Amino acid sequence: SMKGFIDCHCHISAGDFDKVGLLRNAGLLALLAVAEHVGEFEKIIQLSQRFPGFIFPCLGVHPIQGTAPEPQRGALLQDLDSALPLIEKYKDHLVAIGEVGLDFTPRFVSGDADKDSQRQVLIRQAEIAKQLDLPLNVHSRSAGRPTIHLLKEQGNCIYFYVHYMTRSMWTPACQGSVPASQVLPHRSQQTISVWTSLCAQGELETDDRLLPEAVWNSVVSVATEDR
Helix, strand or coil: CCCCEEEEEECCHHHHHHHHHHHHHHCCEEEEEECCHHHHHHHHHHHHHHCCCCEEEEEEECCEECCCCCEEEECCCHHHCCHHHHHCCCHCCCCCEEEEEEEEECCCCHHHHHHHHHHHHHHCCCHHHHHHHEEEEEEEECHHHHHHHHHCCCCCCECCCCECEEEHHHHHCCCCCCCCEECCCCCCCCHHHHHHHHHHHCCCCCCCCCCCCHHCCCCEEEECCCC
């Protein structure tokens, strides 16, 4: 059987597309490309068609919305209005619904009403995932326990993979879930330490918000780093 790695949560950039051969030679078997907003949906589907069997699409609405020059804000139910028809259109191509979740970072959330709006968006997408028999690819920031609690409340036959998961949430996240990826808590960790820890869990991801964006959030940089 083939040995290598699967990037189970990544945001791919245009600069990575001409380096697919390099990624494969580095041991990367597949990428799960996640969306943050409906404007990315068609691009992700097109990439999955351009690189079948290597790029696998996940479509969903992230808990934080707003692209420049608009200010970022918490997700609202109306953000799903244009997303749901495309999810329905491409449902047979998807491997997960995502990137979805909760993000209660204070600069994005001003009160309980904002948090409740995010919860409603996540609940609706969890319902869709159950209907389509797909897992959720989940984002959680400053909302670990509320996220896990909400997902467990959704009941039967919902599987979820949680990215950006700290050690304190590891056990509750893994109960009833695809094993979560683990975020290392210190930016000063050496590359080899990051790879060793993540490989021990059997999963990797390049979207680690605790690591320097210029280096770590690039699929190519991570996959080809000496290890």
